[in-house]
Amino acid sequence: MNEPLLSVENLRTYFYTGSAIARSVDGVSFSIGQGETLGIVGESGCGKSVTALSILRLIQQPGRIEAGSRIMFEGKDLVTLDDSAMRHVRGNRISMIFQEPMSALNPVFTVGDQVAEVARVHGTGSRRDAWARAVEMLTLTGIPAPGDRARQYPHQLSGGMRQRVLIAMALMMNPALIIADEPTTALDVTIQAQILDLLTDLQTRLGTSILMITHDLGVIAETASRVVVMYGGEVVEEAEVKQLFADAHHPYTEGLMNAMPQIGAGRERLNVIPGTVPPPTAWPSGCRFRDRCSFAWEMCEKEHPPLYQISAGHTSRCHLAVEPERRADPHLPLVEQVGATL
Amino acid sequence: MTDAPLLSVRNLRKSFPITKGIFGRKAGEVRAVHDVSFDIASGETLSLVGESGCGKTTTGRAILRLIEPTAGEVMFDGRDVRAMAPAELRKARREMQIIFQDPVSSLNPRMTIGAAIREGLTIHRLFEGSAADARVRQLLDEVGLRAEYTTRYPHEFSGGQRQRIGIARALAVEPRFIVCDEPVSALDVSVQAQVINLLRDLQRDRDLTYLFIAHDLSVVRHMSDRVAVMYLGKIVELSAAEDLYREPLMPYTQALLSAVPVADPTVQKQRILLEGDVPSPASPPSGCVFHPRCHHPAKDAACAKIDPPLEEKAPSHYAACIKQTPTRITWDDQAIAGGVNPPVRYLPVVDQLQRPRNPVPPNGRQP
Numbered sequence: 130m131n132e133p134l135l136s137v138e139n140l141r142t143y144f145y146t147g148s149a150i151a152r153s154v155d156g157v158s159f160s161i162g163q164g165e166t167l168g169i170v171g172e173s174g175c176g177k178s179v180t181a182l183s184i185l186r187l188i189q190q191p192g193r194i195e196a197g198s199r200i201m202f203e204g205k206d207l208v209t210l211d212d213s214a215m216r217h218v219r220g221n222r223i224s225m226i227f228q229e230p231m232s233a234l235n236p237v238f239t240v241g242d243q244v245a246e247v248a249r250v251h252g253t254g255s256r257r258d259a260w261a262r263a264v265e266m267l268t269l270t271g272i273p274a275p276g277d278r279a280r281q282y283p284h285q286l287s288g289g290m291r292q293r294v295l296i297a298m299a300l301m302m303n304p305a306l307i308i309a310d311e312p313t314t315a316l317d318v319t320i321q322a323q324i325l326d327l328l329t330d331l332q333t334r335l336g337t338s339i340l341m342i343t344h345d346l347g348v349i350a351e352t353a354s355r356v357v358v359m360y361g362g363e364v365v366e367e368a369e370v371k372q373l374f375a376d377a378h379h380p381y382t383e384g385l386m387n388a389m390p391q392i393g394a395g396r397e398r399l400n401v402i403p404g405t406v407p408p409p410t411a412w413p414s415g416c417r418f419r420d421r422c423s424f425a426w427e428m429c430e431k432e433h434p435p436l437y438q439i440s441a442g443h444t445s446r447c448h449l450a451v452e453p454e455r456r457a458d459p460h461l462p463l464v465e466q467v468g469a470t471l
Numbered sequence: 472m473t474d475a476p477l478l479s480v481r482n483l484r485k486s487f488p489i490t491k492g493i494f495g496r497k498a499g500e501v502r503a504v505h506d507v508s509f510d511i512a513s514g515e516t517l518s519l520v521g522e523s524g525c526g527k528t529t530t531g532r533a534i535l536r537l538i539e540p541t542a543g544e545v546m547f548d549g550r551d552v553r554a555m556a557p558a559e560l561r562k563a564r565r566e567m568q569i570i571f572q573d574p575v576s577s578l579n580p581r582m583t584i585g586a587a588i589r590e591g592l593t594i595h596r597l598f599e600g601s602a603a604d605a606r607v608r609q610l611l612d613e614v615g616l617r618a619e620y621t622t623r624y625p626h627e628f629s630g631g632q633r634q635r636i637g638i639a640r641a642l643a644v645e646p647r648f649i650v651c652d653e654p655v656s657a658l659d660v661s662v663q664a665q666v667i668n669l670l671r672d673l674q675r676d677r678d679l680t681y682l683f684i685a686h687d688l689s690v691v692r693h694m695s696d697r698v699a700v701m702y703l704g705k706i707v708e709l710s711a712a713e714d715l716y717r718e719p720l721m722p723y724t725q726a727l728l729s730a731v732p733v734a735d736p737t738v739q740k741q742r743i744l745l746e747g748d749v750p751s752p753a754s755p756p757s758g759c760v761f762h763p764r765c766h767h768p769a770k771d772a773a774c775a776k777i778d779p780p781l782e783e784k785a786p787s788h789y790a791a792c793i794k795q796t797p798t799r800i801t802w803d804d805q806a807i808a809g810g811v812n813p814p815v816r817y818l819p820v821v822d823q824l825q826r827p828r829n830p831v832p833p834n835g836r837q838p
Contacts, residue, residue, distance in 0.1 A: 288523075289748055317522035319727060320748070322745075326744060347731065371737060385661060388664035399668055401665045405662065406659075
């Protein structure tokens with residue numbers, strides 16, 4: 130594989146709250162190649178959004194990126210970059226699409242102004258050029274009558290339109306990487322389909338890399354080429370998208386897939402993962418998923434599992450990789466054994 | 472249906488006035504719900520699905536008179552809900568409960584969850600004193616929470632736990648009918664599955680009847696006996712869940728189903744991409760409300776003029792589309808309205824004789 134565009138190495142982002150340390154992201158590593166779409170999937174509190182914010186250094190007090198973390202992008206380590214150089218990266222080389230298109234837009238400026246602002250901040254060309262570029266980007270994202278829409282305010286646009294405006298804003302400086310943090314979660318399903326279509330289309334045309342962060346395995350299956358599954362602030366599994374869906378190794382990934390209601394399925398009972406995600410201030414010792422896992426044994430309590438290589442390009446943080454015969458022997462997870470109702 | 476339905480809704484309408492100026496001059500109205508009719512049999516789950524602003528939540532609330540309907544009829548167990556006096560309505564609410572979408576804002580942050588669940592028992596004078604305490608503990612146990620949680624406050628719980636509290640609160644007064652308004656859309660996948668299973672277990676054990684309101688078509692698939700699809704305040708398709716998912720008849724339903732992302736990268740889907748956004752319910756399109764976005768090959772000028780009735784296109788499968796035969800709108804009438812494309816069977820209607828027997832028995836429950 131040639132040089133990756135972005136490589137995150139042992140990223141740890143901790144939040145120092147009064148009494149405890151929340152280890153929201155705890156040793157995450159992955160990389161994204163040129164023109165690739167990497168999906169990060171996980172439930173609330175798994176650290177996926179904090180990972181995204183860390184890449185752009187948008188972590189605020191009391192949060193901190195710990196020493197030893199490295200985020201290599203175009204030959205520079207973003208963790209140690211000075212603020213003015215970081216500003217040049219943000220919105221210019223790496224841009225972000227947020228989940229809530231309403232709160233990400235300023236209600237008192239027209240959307241055209243806000244899209245054009247990106248170019249003005251990064252100091253390219255005149256006001257007039259910036260506006261022309263903004264209208265061009267709005268056209269690219271499929272907004273009808275972009276010239277008129279640019280003069281409107283966010284509240285005059287629908288949710289889908291606002292998300293297109295955010296995408297236009299992200300594309301302004303022709304970035305190498307777009308981080309999309311739950312870009313379609315707030316949208317209706319038909320609008321979601323439009324936006325996902327747009328993102329895939331733009332990627333093939335512009336060759337931008339995308340980091341797609343979502344909780345929806347369906348969105349992952351339709352957009353990503355490689356997937357990172359996160360749980361408890363760690364990467365628990367990484368694989369090519371087809372490999373992951375065909376042959377998930379980690380019990381959490383498996384559980385997540387089985388818990389998802391499928392549109393093609395019948396009316397049978399859903400399989401559940403018992404219990405809830407532990408708080409980031411108190412990850413369990415050993416394997417962080419062991420309380421909820423139906424294969425856990427003593428080793429899972431004693432030893433924190435490393436990322437085992439399952440096959441080429443497929444890794445899993447589960448001791449089942451060394452004792453695969455235990456997969457035939459599921460039992461009640463710990464949370465159910467101790468009768469700890471949720 | 473052989474026996475009378477538990478809930479029967481006829482031509483329900485709710486419109487909200489748009490006012491202008493300081494005197495509140497009426498400048499127009501938003502047709503949130505327009506002529507919605509359906510029945511729900513005892514023990515059945517009917518789902519209302521649709522995108523934001525289609526009127527599904529308003530329908531659910533109008534049935535319980537949490538919002539006063541503008542017109543129409545709501546019969547619950549043979550009684551006319553709209554004609555009830557306030558005291559009578561309060562009594563009836565013991566049998567008709569609601570579970571809200573947002574478990575955070577629907578619980579009072581200053582009330583312990585024990586007190587929140589107990590409130591209904593006190594209002595309806597069902598249990599008092601230690602009997603009420605015991606009942607609260609039993610309810611918590613039933614929804615899978617520890618009985619000692621009664622003295623805790625809502626902020627101490629996770630989203631999934633709060634939704635369980637909401638369910639316990641609704642169950643406290645032993646209702647027969649529950650409106651579930653997006654009960655799982657705020658939850659994570661693994662927790663969502665737990666709550667869906669809980670709702671289904673409770674239905675089986677207590678013979679509950681649900682009106683399940685959701686926008687997530689895969690969740691609806693797991694919950695429903697029958698499904699009604701809403702668009703701009705109207706029901707555009709209504710049928711047994713199985714039929715609807717196998718063979719959607721209304722072009723909007725087809726687009727909606729095709730838009731759901733499938734968690735299988737090997738599937739190459741034929742996606743129907745809808746153009747544009749849902750029009751404003753303040754100025755709905757003429758004729759068929761869906762016609763500006765419709766992809767039906769036979770769409771023509773008649774679609775913009777004729778408001779399609781909800782017709783039975785296949786056994787117990789209703790859809791509102793004049794281009795889908797059989798239809799009561801004759802070709803002559805369509806031609807007068809500007810139609811040039813005759814209504815041929817463009818949509819995949821299976822021959823009624825070859826159709827598998829509808830497995831849903833009359834009372835709507837599945838074995």
